[in-house]
Amino acid sequence: MKITIDGKACEAEKGEFILQIARRNNIYIPTLCHSDALPGLASCRLCIVKVIDRGRAKIVTSCIFPVSKEVEVVTNDDEIKRMRKNIVMLLKVRCPENKEVDELAKVFGVEEKRVKRFKLDPEENCVLCGLCAKACKELGTGAISTVNRGMYKEVATPYHEPSPECIGCASCANVCPTNAIKVVDKDGERKIWGKKFKMVKCDLCGEYFATEEHVKYAYDRLGVEKPEKLMCSSCKKKVTAKDIKSIFENA
Amino acid sequence: MSDKKTVNICCGTGCLAKGSMEVYEEMKAQIAKLGANAEVNVKLKATGCDGLCEKGPVLKIYPDDIAYFKVKVEDVEDVVKKTLMNGEIIEKLLYFETATKQRLRNHKESEFCKRQYKIALRNVGEIDPISLEDYVERGGYKALKKAIGSMKPEDVLEEISKSGLRGRGGAGFPTGRKWKTAADIDTSPIYVVCNGDEGDPGAFMDRSIMEGDPNSVIEGMTLCAYAVGGTNGFAYIRDEYGLAVENMQKAINKAKEENLLGNNILGTDFSFDIQIVRGGGAFVCGESTALMSSIEGMVGEPRAKYIHTTEKGLWGQPTVLNNVETWANVPIIIEKGGDWYHAIGTMEKSKGTKVFSLVGKVKNTGLVEVPMGTTLREIIYDIGGGVLNDRKFKAVQIGGPSGGCLPAEYLDLPVDYDTLVKADSMMGSGGMIVMDDRTCMVDVTRYYLSFLAEESCGKCVPCREGVKRMLEILTDICDGNGKEGDIEELLEICSMTSKASLCSLGKSAPNPVKAAIRYFRDEFEEHINNKRCRAGVCKELTTFGIDEDKCIGCDMCKKNCPADCITGEIKKPHAIDADKCVRCGNCMNICKFNAVKVL
Numbered sequence: 001m002k003i004t005i006d007g008k009a010c011e012a013e014k015g016e017f018i019l020q021i022a023r024r025n026n027i028y029i030p031t032l033c034h035s036d037a038l039p040g041l042a043s044c045r046l047c048i049v050k051v052i053d054r055g056r057a058k059i060v061t062s063c064i065f066p067v068s069k070e071v072e073v074v075t076n077d078d079e080i081k082r083m084r085k086n087i088v089m090l091l092k093v094r095c096p097e098n099k100e101v102d103e104l105a106k107v108f109g110v111e112e113k114r115v116k117r118f119k120l121d122p123e124e125n126c127v128l129c130g131l132c133a134k135a136c137k138e139l140g141t142g143a144i145s146t147v148n149r150g151m152y153k154e155v156a157t158p159y160h161e162p163s164p165e166c167i168g169c170a171s172c173a174n175v176c177p178t179n180a181i182k183v184v185d186k187d188g189e190r191k192i193w194g195k196k197f198k199m200v201k202c203d204l205c206g207e208y209f210a211t212e213e214h215v216k217y218a219y220d221r222l223g224v225e226k227p228e229k230l231m232c233s234s235c236k237k238k239v240t241a242k243d244i245k246s247i248f249e250n251a
Numbered sequence: 252m253s254d255k256k257t258v259n260i261c262c263g264t265g266c267l268a269k270g271s272m273e274v275y276e277e278m279k280a281q282i283a284k285l286g287a288n289a290e291v292n293v294k295l296k297a298t299g300c301d302g303l304c305e306k307g308p309v310l311k312i313y314p315d316d317i318a319y320f321k322v323k324v325e326d327v328e329d330v331v332k333k334t335l336m337n338g339e340i341i342e343k344l345l346y347f348e349t350a351t352k353q354r355l356r357n358h359k360e361s362e363f364c365k366r367q368y369k370i371a372l373r374n375v376g377e378i379d380p381i382s383l384e385d386y387v388e389r390g391g392y393k394a395l396k397k398a399i400g401s402m403k404p405e406d407v408l409e410e411i412s413k414s415g416l417r418g419r420g421g422a423g424f425p426t427g428r429k430w431k432t433a434a435d436i437d438t439s440p441i442y443v444v445c446n447g448d449e450g451d452p453g454a455f456m457d458r459s460i461m462e463g464d465p466n467s468v469i470e471g472m473t474l475c476a477y478a479v480g481g482t483n484g485f486a487y488i489r490d491e492y493g494l495a496v497e498n499m500q501k502a503i504n505k506a507k508e509e510n511l512l513g514n515n516i517l518g519t520d521f522s523f524d525i526q527i528v529r530g531g532g533a534f535v536c537g538e539s540t541a542l543m544s545s546i547e548g549m550v551g552e553p554r555a556k557y558i559h560t561t562e563k564g565l566w567g568q569p570t571v572l573n574n575v576e577t578w579a580n581v582p583i584i585i586e587k588g589g590d591w592y593h594a595i596g597t598m599e600k601s602k603g604t605k606v607f608s609l610v611g612k613v614k615n616t617g618l619v620e621v622p623m624g625t626t627l628r629e630i631i632y633d634i635g636g637g638v639l640n641d642r643k644f645k646a647v648q649i650g651g652p653s654g655g656c657l658p659a660e661y662l663d664l665p666v667d668y669d670t671l672v673k674a675d676s677m678m679g680s681g682g683m684i685v686m687d688d689r690t691c692m693v694d695v696t697r698y699y700l701s702f703l704a705e706e707s708c709g710k711c712v713p714c715r716e717g718v719k720r721m722l723e724i725l726t727d728i729c730d731g732n733g734k735e736g737d738i739e740e741l742l743e744i745c746s747m748t749s750k751a752s753l754c755s756l757g758k759s760a761p762n763p764v765k766a767a768i769r770y771f772r773d774e775f776e777e778h779i780n781n782k783r784c785r786a787g788v789c790k791e792l793t794t795f796g797i798d799e800d801k802c803i804g805c806d807m808c809k810k811n812c813p814a815d816c817i818t819g820e821i822k823k824p825h826a827i828d829a830d831k832c833v834r835c836g837n838c839m840n841i842c843k844f845n846a847v848k849v850l
Contacts, residue, residue: 042555043712044712045711045712045751059751060557061555064555065557066557083750083751086744090712090720093716114740117737117740119723127712146709148709149705149709150704150705150707150709150715150718151705151709153709
């Protein structure tokens with residue numbers, strides 16, 4: 001089937017999300033809480049678009065709105081732009097000193113005066129999009145989650161204690177769109193979520209690259225024995241590339 | 252002398268709090284004392300809530316139709332000896348009609364009762380809630396027997412569609428259409444859910460139904476299951492409603508014993524069971540998708556409804572979710588027919604009756620069931636008896652925290668789903684809070700936003716951050732720190748939040764702000780620009796003074812001032828020392844001559 005996005009005809013599968021279709025067609029829709037690797041959260045609301053179906057327009061979240069018929073989508077009219085600007089304004093008020101949020105605020109032209117109207121906390125960097133908790137859950141550890149509700153909502157380990165489930169993989173920090181999760185790697189030790197981990201070295205380059213618990217968890221989950229030589233991801237890429245090359249050359 | 256009498260004592264939560272269980276026990280003891288040979292034969296019943304909680308404990312005597320209010324343990328002996336034995340009326344316990352200042356033998360003749368039309372509340376307060384016999388005696392399970400015995404599932408659907416019944420939880424979605432969507436899907440299981448997570452401040456109609464007539468909810472859900480092919484039912488009840496949970500559970504057990512629920516209902520192939528799930532007290536779990544997440548054992552956060560829950564709800568299966576009051580309407584619609592129900596209510600799209608909990612600054616508070624389309628004036632003035640202490644009416648807040656406050660100009664507005672939305676308010680679940688001139692509209696808006704800021708699930712930015720920041724602005728305005736441009740900023744955040752939020756809690760959260768600014772903008776401006784709160788509520792913006800021309804020097808204000816800041820001799824005008832005044836407003840509330848004013 002075909003849908004129209006901003007006047008452009010786009011091929012789409014039934015049930016596909018608008019954001020996916022737009023990105024494939026090089027139509028930009030801003031997002032904060034989206035990761036291609038994880039199911040849509042629809043929490044940041046930046047990806048809102050207008051869907052026009054039989055002349056009636058409604059605002060939907062493009063990251064989770066499945067197309068079921070040939071509709072028209074508008075991603076960037078004045079009304080949508082104004083709403084996004086207000087959303088970014090609220091994020092800027094929440095995280096006034098955050099670099100990523102600040103860039104967004106500049107793009108959307110959020111006025112400093114509006115931001116300064118409110119009480120600001122320069123320490124806050126988390127926009128509470130929930131990507132970290134989702135990543136943690138999908139990995140199977142579930143060490144962190146959003147806790148409480150409303151204005152008291154936060155991301156935390158249970159009871160704010162170091163979580164026995166946490167393997168220090170730092171997936172949460174990797175998916176965080178605003179770099180709000182603190183990970184400190186120093187002298188072969190990683191500190192994250194109030195817990196310390198011993199790191200292991202890459203047997204090829206000698207760099208510390210993962211925690212012991214992470215490595216164990218990964219191989220246990222795969223159900224294979226831990227290899228004699230451990231490699232960091234960049235060395236692994238190099239080795240694999242070499243292997244592939246030799247396969248082709250020998251063939 | 253008639254020999255068989257029934258005494259109903261209300262044992263709903265309100266009356267229980269006022270000691271009705273003690274009254275019940277005393278009555279039981281007194282009746283036992285009469286012995287088997289007494290001339291009167293008394294049957295005693297503990298019933299559900301009659302809606303007149305403010306006047307509880309309530310005691311009713313049938314067939315004489317005598318009702319006593321504010322009954323104390325000490326009164327019981329008198330009730331037995333005088334009324335039950337000798338037919339003598341105890342004046343002081345009768346219903347006091349505020350309008351005529353008369354006592355009424357039968358409270359059903361009161362302005363409060365006679366203008367009501369009870370459908371959803373038909374049995375509440377009249378039966379022992381856990382007695383299946385009582386329910387059956389009043390026509391209960393007739394509908395289920397009729398449906399199973401002589402109607403096809405599509406006939407049941409047809410009657411519900413014909414009735415024009417719409418969801419009583421607030422959104423007003425046509426019940427028939429909802430059921431039909433689920434019925435059309437060929438899959439199993441199909442779930443039937445009762446939303447008993449009533450959470451609006453001041454609202455207690457669902458609680459009263461679950462406590463006082465649980466079988467009507469169970470029968471309603473079973474009829475739906477029959478119509479849509481439902482297999483399993485869940486009654487999601489907030490845990491604070493202890494008595495509702497208890498009575499619902501007892502009623503479910505009894506219905507199962509009598510084969511009205513469970514396997515092979517009434518000897519047919521139709522099986523359906525209901526399980527109670529207790530909610531943890533989060534307001535957002537009244538939102539259907541959050542409620543379903545909660546039943547599934549997950550955090551109560553709403554999901555987008557791009558695919559309706561009637562198609563994919565609980566555990567991804569078709570789910571019909573209705574509110575308690577909606578369920579209570581179902582059996583009587585099937586019994587009397589969709590056309591009968593359709594004839595009640597407005598000519599347009601709001602059919603039947605709606606239960607409101609009428610509370611706040613109104614003379615008669617309690618549960619009120621009226622046909623859709625009844626005006627606010629009829630509810631507040633005729634049924635409610637007008638504003639407490641005859642103060643000036645200022646606003647009525649309808650629809651829970653996400654509703655809006657409507658001003659006096661809207662008193663003649665017929666109350667139905669569509670007119671309320673047009674007026675920036677909403678039906679909601681039926682809370683109705685009357686406010687007088689001692690209410691500050693900015694402060695009230697701030698209160699509702701503080702409720703929503705805490706009760707938002709916090710998942711999406713527009714609702715969590717938008718409500719939080721609107722609350723910040725409103726708090727500033729109340730504290731005297733309002734700034735130029737604040738009203739515009741509020742409206743800007745409102746317009747985004749009402750469209751970009753994930754669920755209907757977020758989408759309706761700006762309602763109180765929008766309505767307050769629309770109808771009481773001058774009060775906001777006065778707070779921001781003149782630093783004055785005309786209602787005398789916002790302490791930083793209030794200075795009380797006494798009007799010398801009106802003050803007769805009765806000394807009441809002086810006696811009740813906690814700060815000892817009022818001076819003046821008896822029968823001479825008094826004065827307030829503004830420096831010592833703590834701005835509690837006691838003097839203004841107490842003055843019968845309107846002499847205390849906000850400067």
